[in-house]
Amino acid sequence: MTEERATGQAPEEIRSEADFLAEQNEQMRIRASKLAALREAGKDPFETVVYPVSHHAADVTGDFERLEGQPVCLAGRLMGKRGMGKASFGDLQDRTGRIQLFVKVDELGEEAYGEWLKLDLGDLVGVEGTAFRTNRGEISVRVGRYALLSKCLRPLPDKFHGLKDMDTRYRQRYLDLIVNPEVKETFYRRSAIIKTIREYLDGRGFIEVDTPMLAAIAGGATAKPFTTHHNALDLELYLRIAPELYLKRLIVGGFERVYELGRMFRNEGISIRHNPEFSMMEVYQAYTDYKGMMALSEGVLSTCAQAVLGTTHIVYQGVELDLTPPFARRTMREAVLEHSGVDFDQVADAAEARRIAADRGVEVPKDAAKGEVMNLFFEHFAESKLIQPTFIYDYPTEISPLTKKKPGRPDLTERFEIFISGREYGNAYSELNDPFDQRERFVAQVKKREAGDEEANEMDEDFLTALEYGLPPTGGLGIGIDRVVMLLTDSYSIRDVLLFPTMRPVRASEAERAPDENGGA
RNA sequence: GAGCCAUUAGCUCAGUCGGUAGAGCACUUGACUUUUAAUCAAGGGGUCCGGAGUUCGAGCCUCCGAUGGCUCACCA
Numbered sequence: 001m002t003e004e005r006a007t008g009q010a011p012e013e014i015r016s017e018a019d020f021l022a023e024q025n026e027q028m029r030i031r032a033s034k035l036a037a038l039r040e041a042g043k044d045p046f047e048t049v050v051y052p053v054s055h056h057a058a059d060v061t062g063d064f065e066r067l068e069g070q071p072v073c074l075a076g077r078l079m080g081k082r083g084m085g086k087a088s089f090g091d092l093q094d095r096t097g098r099i100q101l102f103v104k105v106d107e108l109g110e111e112a113y114g115e116w117l118k119l120d121l122g123d124l125v126g127v128e129g130t131a132f133r134t135n136r137g138e139i140s141v142r143v144g145r146y147a148l149l150s151k152c153l154r155p156l157p158d159k160f161h162g163l164k165d166m167d168t169r170y171r172q173r174y175l176d177l178i179v180n181p182e183v184k185e186t187f188y189r190r191s192a193i194i195k196t197i198r199e200y201l202d203g204r205g206f207i208e209v210d211t212p213m214l215a216a217i218a219g220g221a222t223a224k225p226f227t228t229h230h231n232a233l234d235l236e237l238y239l240r241i242a243p244e245l246y247l248k249r250l251i252v253g254g255f256e257r258v259y260e261l262g263r264m265f266r267n268e269g270i271s272i273r274h275n276p277e278f279s280m281m282e283v284y285q286a287y288t289d290y291k292g293m294m295a296l297s298e299g300v301l302s303t304c305a306q307a308v309l310g311t312t313h314i315v316y317q318g319v320e321l322d323l324t325p326p327f328a329r330r331t332m333r334e335a336v337l338e339h340s341g342v343d344f345d346q347v348a349d350a351a352e353a354r355r356i357a358a359d360r361g362v363e364v365p366k367d368a369a370k371g372e373v374m375n376l377f378f379e380h381f382a383e384s385k386l387i388q389p390t391f392i393y394d395y396p397t398e399i400s401p402l403t404k405k406k407p408g409r410p411d412l413t414e415r416f417e418i419f420i421s422g423r424e425y426g427n428a429y430s431e432l433n434d435p436f437d438q439r440e441r442f443v444a445q446v447k448k449r450e451a452g453d454e455e456a457n458e459m460d461e462d463f464l465t466a467l468e469y470g471l472p473p474t475g476g477l478g479i480g481i482d483r484v485v486m487l488l489t490d491s492y493s494i495r496d497v498l499l500f501p502t503m504r505p506v507r508a509s510e511a512e513r514a515p516d517e518n519g520g521a
Numbered sequence: 522g523a524g525c526c527a528u529u530a531g532c533u534c535a536g537u538c539g540g541u542a543g544a545g546c547a548c549u550u551g552a553c554u555u556u557u558a559a560u561c562a563a564g565g566g567g568u569c570c571g572g573a574g575u576u577c578g579a580g581c582c583u584c585c586g587a588u589g590g591c592u593c594a595c596c597a
Contacts, residue, residue: 087555121547506588
């Protein structure tokens with residue numbers, strides 16, 4: 001909050017080329033001196049602005065019958081060099097993959113060939129030549145002319161082992177992308193999944209909307225928010241934890257079918273399944289209920305699998321999963337009964353529920369309601385056993401403050417969550433549209449909040465006002481995009497489906513804190 | 522937030538009992554006109570994560586710290 005905070009990097013951190021040449025690393029010095037020589041000869045690669053690319057690596061390899069002997073022009077990163085004296089081979093990597101280059105002194109001339117030999121692995125080059133097949137049968141480009149388009153001044157990670165160090169892979173994702181091809185594939189699939197979801201919903205009359213990420217009230221979910229501050233308004237704001245309450249206002253406004261696909265922020269722990277910022281899809285559809293959302297969930301998930309894998313029979317971490325609709329359906333009570341032997345319909349009240357929890361070694365809060373205990377039993381005994389896609393429905397009212405109650409069962413709500421491979425993928429319900437009931441639920445949440453529950457909802461008067469104007473019966477659904485991407489890319493950790501996962505910054509200099517530890521200078 | 526493990530050349534990794542630091546790839550130089558982890562020969566390259574301690578001597582033992590990974594807890 002101080003004025004100095006805006007200060008950027010210190011000027012002495014701006015590095016001249018001479019400083020760069022003085023770097024410790026021998027390989028960097030050599031690369032930098034090659035650049036200096038090129039500049040001196042009037043061939044500065046960084047002056048290049050465009051290159052007339054006509055084909056990509058996969059075009060040439062995939063359409064070779066048609067392209068054999070034809071002129072092609074490609075650009076990319078030089079990833080392999082195999083010199084043979086007066087001829088040499090190289091590997092060019094572009095966004096579609098790799099292709100072999102064949103370079104001969106006869107075709108390039110002495111000077112250009114000599115310069116070719118000085119290229120470094122990682123340099124960005126453009127090549128013009130003809131598509132052909134070598135004696136050993138590899139589809140290649142016979143290079144007639146080439147241009148160095150940008151210089152790579154640092155040595156790349158091992159060409160065979162790639163980059164393995166997880167810290168470096170996440171912090172310097174560009175390196176991971178350059179040398180580990182499967183990483184690119186994951187993010188191509190991520191893009192395809194998001195595109196498929198948009199097409200699926202757009203084709204069914206939904207419109208995509210953007211609601212505030214900066215909000216005065218962090219509502220719509222139970223989670224700890226990040227806080228921030230707006231200077232001009234002198235206002236404390238939260239980064240959103242869910243778009244739900246805004247999207248339902250839009251249903252009140254008459255859009256009838258809306259969705260939002262975007263980033264959420266929750267100030268909680270980091271794990272293999274959790275990142276402080278993550279992506280979620282939320283959908284609201286008027287005149288349907290949670291059953292309608294089950295069909296929509298099945299449609300979205302199976303369509304995504306079909307789009308990126310061509311099948312709904314997938315393998316995640318060695319386990320075969322069948323995403324073909326319809327998914328299994330069971331009530332929470334049934335799942336808990338099956339996996340713990342306890343029938344919560346036979347449990348009289350919260351006190352008895354807490355006694356059973358104590359007997360069974362399930363930790364519950366001292367004042368836990370019966371429904372909360374059942375939910376904890378579900379998480380403790382049942383959740384990890386739900387491998388094939390399963391809708392668990394009839395959630396307790398106490399843990400569902402925005403959900404319509406089940407007719408004839410005020411202790412249960414019309415809500416379900418989707419479980420696959422022992423993990424939650426989505427959450428949906430018949431939206432509570434009774435403003436009186438909603439106010440009571442908010443009041444109950446506020447009480448929990450006052451009792452110290454930082455995750456409980458705040459009162460949202462404007463949302464209640466919107467409900468008083470009339471929210472049609474509406475079904476709502478949220479699906480965690482990152483987890484879907486993990487599922488369909490067989491990724492073990494959420495960090496593997498986020499380009500830049502949240503990391504602790506590396507301390508600039510250890511020396512800065514040394515005096516403290518040495519007890520002063 | 523707690524526990525366990527890791528950190529050695531640009532990258533991937535060895536490092537014995539505590540005795541002056543090793544390999545492969547990459548790099549440099551030379552040979553080689555169809556190789557593909559090209560090959561062959563020679564060479565250069567180190568803040569052993571940081572700090573303190575024990576010791577005649579520490580990459581290795583002890584303590585403190587940094588960062589990451591995994592597990593657990595909270596959550597999606």
